[in-house]
Amino acid sequence: MVAGPLVGVLALQGAFAAHRRVMEELGARTREVRVVADLEGVDGLVLPGGESTTMSLAVEREGLAEPIRALAARGAPLLGTCAGLIMLDREHLGVMDILARRNAFGRQVRSFEADLEFLDLEGGPVHAVFIRAPWIAEHGPGVELLASVDGHPVAARAGNVTVLSFHPELGTDTRLHERFLADVRAFTG
């Protein structure tokens, strides 16, 4: 049997375990990434939801910022969800030309679910779980917006990097993980 691609899941903080489980159910091998050496040999990277301030501090502490940027620059697919979206924006890792607005759907702890029409995804809307989610307040010309809530972009893609404001690892719809894995497989050839 041919081994599946190796997907790294940033595991400094937050909702990494559920991402791992979904990826493995879909046939990928996964590795929790906590230090630079963990990135060796990964074919793609998931940045999970959690708390972006805590995650940023941990990324800095471990010296992971530059290696993550280098992985993206090599063309490896990256998927940032919720706090992971924030991590990839201009003010954090600078991997994607977007500016995230944190906790954008309300000042209080605000969580909700919504059915999202996704550009170029077959099989109907995605049922999405939002937990103190950001939205994309600004984006550069190379960024393709994929879905929005009340006119605010909550999913986008630029080349090999995809960001989602919500938590695709919660629930039973695995299409967005499948799409990410298809990108990873294409990258590994």
Ligand code: GLN
């Ligand atoms: N509100 C969190 C932040 O700003 C993100 C929430 C999440 O990842 N579910 O970092």
